[in-house]
Amino acid sequence: MKKSTLIFAVAIIATAYALSVSALEKTKPEESNNGDIKTVAWYVANIKEARAKNKECFADPNNKELQSTPNCANSLQALKMSFAVNN
Secondary structure (H helix, E strand, C coil): CCHHHHHHHHHHHHHHHHHHHHHHHHCCCCCCCCCCCCCHHHHHHCHHHHHHHHHHHHCCCCCHHHHCCHHHHHHHHHHHHHHHHHC
16 A cells, blocks of 8 residues: 555544544533433333434424434434334
């Protein structure tokens, strides 16, 4: 492998690493002042809370930031699982 190709490959890897670290730093834990992130299993066991969280998350269809939070995703997945089991 030529020296210039190796340097180019290292530069690509370093750039990809820097971008991934930057993206991780920008992600915020959901509702840091309102509580912990709840798992899909928790929402399956607490389906009323899953419905309430889902209603909160999707009340404004334009609020993509809220909809992409872990609790919104987990409550939606729990509801999908519950619906699939009940049908």
